[in-house]
Amino acid sequence: MxxxxxxxxxxxxxxxxxxxxxxxxxxxxxxxxxxxxxxxxxxxxxxxxxxxxxxxGRTRNIGVLVPFLDRWFFSTVLTGISAALMRRGYDITLYSVTADPEERRTVFETFLRRRRIDGVIAISIELGTEESQRLHALGIPVIAIGGPNPHLTTLTVDDVALARLATEHLLSLGHTRIAHIGATPEFDIDFHIPTRRRQGFEQALADAGMPALPALFEPADFTIEGGFRAAKQLLGRPGDRPTAIFAASDEMAIGAVLAARELGYRVPEDLSVIGIDGHELGGFFRLTTIDQFPSAQGEQAADTILAELESPAATPHTPARLPFELVVRGTTARLR
CATH class of the missing domain: 1.10.260.40 (lambda repressor-like DNA-binding domains)
Structure with a gap:
């Protein structure tokens, strides 16, 4: 050796x-x-x-708290975190944090207190006051993606603004019957992201003088299959059909595109569809989306926590707004 x-x-x-x-x-x-x-x-x-x-006195290891390991958004954020940490010689330990109280207690009272990590990054997990205090008691930096959280340094996307931008894009194309695919209650937990996106959707409609119609809302589970089923419900109901669909995630938007095509609708000639995320399949489906750059979110979180490790006093604890951008492709068009 x-x-x-x-x-x-x-x-x-x-x-x-x-x-x-x-x-x-x-x-x-x-x-x-x-x-x-x-x-x-x-x-x-x-x-x-x-x-x-x-x-x-360092382990050169960062703990990452994540609610789902099998969802594209979270795995993409993890990819960004991993890439940035590896460049600096750091490892990652993953902790799955679900809504189950016992599982969460085990993570916060046992695993994290073993002090085998130099810092913690929490991805879109709403940490209560007690959980935040336990993290502070570890005496290590903690960065949260999502929020804001008044107890932690947070990197935040304005989900209301994302949804407003998506809806305003459809309104600018002349659409007035705009449907929304949101989420079922079990998926509206940490930071209530689906609710905030629905609020942005409804605010944009209200500003345009149009009420949000209950018949033009359908919940799903943030998957392609869920978006497919929800779009079939929206397009198969009697009465005036929607001319556009705003889905709260790109995966559900892709499902809506597939459902429309199966039912004989042309996208975007008969139906415009827009999503949120910046999914890697978006280009393949020519999906119009609001890109929130998830991989870059992970890189920024890693850079922030390493900066805090190196210069704790120099790192501000105010929420940092994460960027987003409208990407117009081939699934939205002016109302015929």
Whole structure:
């Protein structure tokens, strides 16, 4: 097994310089750092995680709290977090945090208190006052995506504004009978994102002088299949059919496009469809969407928590607004 002394001899520097160069902590010139990395690579030297932890007091591991592991949005945010942390030599430990009180208590009272992590990132999980206080008691940085949470540093998307922008796009194209696919109550938990998106939808209609009609709302489960079923309900009801559908997620919007095509509607000639997320399949379906850049959300969360680890006093604890953007493709068009 190659030792740090061998790396130091090959690079012509001290072991302390090797440690600084490989850990990224402390000043080392670019030339020296390159020489140390070259020597370590040629010798096959890998920094001992346990030794590094003992020396620095850091585990170089970030805990990530996530409500779902099998949903595209959360896995994409995780991809962004992982990419940013790996570039800085950090690992990830995932904690699945559901709505079940016992499971949550186990995570907060047992797993996180083992102190095997340097910080915590919570993805779209609404943490109560007691849970937030437990995280603070760990004495490590905590970053929350979603919110806002007055107890934590948060990165927040304005879901009301996202929905308003989507609805206003359809209104600008002349649509007046706009249906909305939202969520069933069991999916309207953390931060009530579906409710906030429905509020933005209804606000945009009200500003345009049009009431939101109950017959033009259908709940689903934020999946393609759920959007497919909901759109079939909306398009199959008697009376005037909607000329446009705003779905609260891209996956449900894709389901709506598939349902419309199966029922013989042309998209966008007969029916316009818009979603929210920036899903990777959006380009394939030519889906008009509000992109909220989930991978970039993960990268920003990772960068924020690492900055707080390096300079705790310099990191502001005010909510940071995350960007979003209307991306017009081929599923929306002017009302004929």
């Amino acid at each position: 190659v030792s740090i002394d061998e790396v130091a001899r090959m690079a012509g520097v001290s072991t302390a310089t090797v440690s600084r160069a490989l850990s990224g902590r402390g000043h080392v010139s670019d030339a020296t750092r390159a020489r140390v990395h070259d020597a370590a690579e040629r010798l096959g030297y890998v920094v001992s995680a346990s030794a590094s932890s003992l020396a620095s």
